[in-house]
Every structure is written in structure tokens, then in C-alpha cells.
Amino acid sequence: MTYKFLSGLIFFIAVFSSGNVIAQNKKLTLEDIYTKGLYRSKGIGQLRWMKDNKSYSTLEFNTTAKGNDIVRYDVASGTRSVLVNANQLLPAGAGKPLSIDDYTWSDDNSKLLIFTNTRKVWRYNTRGDYWVLNLTNGKLKQLGKGLEEATLMFAKFSPDGGRVAYVSKLNIYVEDIATGKITQLTKDGGDNIINGTFDWVYEEELDCRDGFRWSPTERILLTGNRTQKVSVLFHDQ
Numbered sequence: 001m002t003y004k005f006l007s008g009l010i011f012f013i014a015v016f017s018s019g020n021v022i023a024q025n026k027k028l029t030l031e032d033i034y035t036k037g038l039y040r041s042k043g044i045g046q047l048r049w050m051k052d053n054k055s056y057s058t059l060e061f062n063t064t065a066k067g068n069d070i071v072r073y074d075v076a077s078g079t080r081s082v083l084v085n086a087n088q089l090l091p092a093g094a095g096k097p098l099s100i101d102d103y104t105w106s107d108d109n110s111k112l113l114i115f116t117n118t119r120k121v122w123r124y125n126t127r128g129d130y131w132v133l134n135l136t137n138g139k140l141k142q143l144g145k146g147l148e149e150a151t152l153m154f155a156k157f158s159p160d161g162g163r164v165a166y167v168s169k170l171n172i173y174v175e176d177i178a179t180g181k182i183t184q185l186t187k188d189g190g191d192n193i194i195n196g197t198f199d200w201v202y203e204e205e206l207d208c209r210d211g212f213r214w215s216p217t218e219r220i221l222l223t224g225n226r227t228q229k230v231s232v233l234f235h236d237q
Contacts, residue, residue, distance in 0.1 A: 045058035045059035045068075046058060046059055046100075046103065048104075048105055050072065050109060051105070051109045054075055055072050055073060055074045055075060056072070056073055056075065057070050057071065057072050057105070058070070058071055059071075059100060062085070062086040065085065065097055066097070067086030067087075067089060067096060067097030067099070067100075068089075068099075068100050069082050070083045070100075070103065070112070071083065084135070088133060088138060089131075089140065090140075091131075098116045098131060099116050101116055101128065102114075102115040103115065104155075104157065106161035107157065107159060107161060108161055109135075110135055110136055110161060111133065111135065111157065111161050112132065112133040113130060113131075113132055113155060113156075113157060113164065114130065114131045114132070114133065115128055115129075115130055115155070116128060116129050117150050118150070121153075121209075122200050122203055123204075124203075124209065126153050126154065126209055126210075127150060127151060127152070128150050128153075129142065129143075129152060130143045130144065130152050130155040130164070131143065132164065132177055141177065143155065143164055143166065144173070144182070145180065145182075147169075147173075147182075148168070148169070151168045151169055152166045152167070152168050153166060153167040153168070153196070153197060154166060154196065154209070154211075156213075158214050158218055159214055159216055159218065160218070161177075162176065162177060162178065163175060163218075165185075165214065167195065167196035167197050167212070169189060169190070170189030170193065170197070171184060171185070171187060171188075171189035171196070172196040172212060173185065195211075195212075196210075196212040198211050
């Protein structure tokens, strides 16, 4: 009995030690940590509560399309359904679907706003490109055509889902999704005037970055300039 126990113990130690030796021989590299993400913990994606108050959406990688699907889960039953296949996020002429840094549903869940191609502003990636996917007709459209690449910030749907407001280079714009018409609401952004966002001190001390909101009547409340001025911008449809 003692002999069998000791033999088993020696075998276990030998296997365990050899595994450790193999593991120790593998070099820990910055590329594995930061680029390949080999040691990154697995998350659950970006959760968004759906309009029905019974389900949520999240991102799941589609190995065939090499992009993210947006998947719906019913809270009570756990039933899974694909709302947006990664192939629906493939721009014309592109070789792969859009990467999704963030996404937002319109109030009626009929349109999807996608934040991609992002750039860091001070501490966070708050600048990039925005696309809208219309789930009714399947059309994928980039916003801000004619504006500099990766300069759009804090885009958000109007309450009726027909327009999107965003900041670009310290000015606020409103774009009609159906027609593509872009209206520039402020033109004084720059130097000491910051429209629709905040300076670095606000981000550092107060965690403030996004500086404007749609009102229920489709008006935008403008905040965030160095003079502490708060303005209401009236936008005629």
C-alpha cells in the first residue's frame, strides 16, 4: 500500500515538474501580452439592454466572417438569436467587417450606430468613425462624409432615430441619416472655444468627456467650453 502510494506520488511530482519546466522555457513577451492578448481574461462583450426589457445584446466573434456578430439573449430562457451578422457590417469594397469599439441602438432598436477606427484623446479612445446600419433595409452607411477621417466624437441618435449628432474638431454637427445632409450647428470651435466636449482637466478631475445631449424635442443642449457657457442650439428639421 505504502509502495503504491509512493510510486503514485513520485509519478505525479515528475509530471508536474516537467510541465513547469516547459512552461518556464516559454518567454513572456510584450507582444503576447499587449498585441496577441494571450493572457487577457475572457469578457462577456458589450451588453446593451433591448427595448423589450426582456433581453440584451452583446458581441460574439464570428470565426467565419472574422468579425463580431451582435447577438440577442432572452434573460428568462437564455434563448440566443443573431441580430446582426458580421457580414452585414462589411463596407463595399472592404476585405473584412467593421471592428466594433462601441455600439448604440436607436430607441426603437431599428438602427445600429457603430463606433470604429478609433483614436485616443488623452486617456480614452473617444475619436473615430461612425457607421449606421439600418436593420429594416440592411443598408450600411458611414457618417460624416467630407469630414476628416477618425475625427467624429460622441455620436448619438436623435430621439426619433432619424438623425445623428456628433462632434468633429470642436464643433457640433447633425446629419440626416436618410438624405446624408450634414448641418454644422457651431462654427467657433478652436483655440479657447470647445463645443460638445470638454478640456483635459474636466476629464481628469470630473470624468467629463461627452458635452452635449438631445432633448426630447430634438434640441441639443451644448455644454463644455472654457468660459463655462451653456447654450441651447435649435435645429430645424
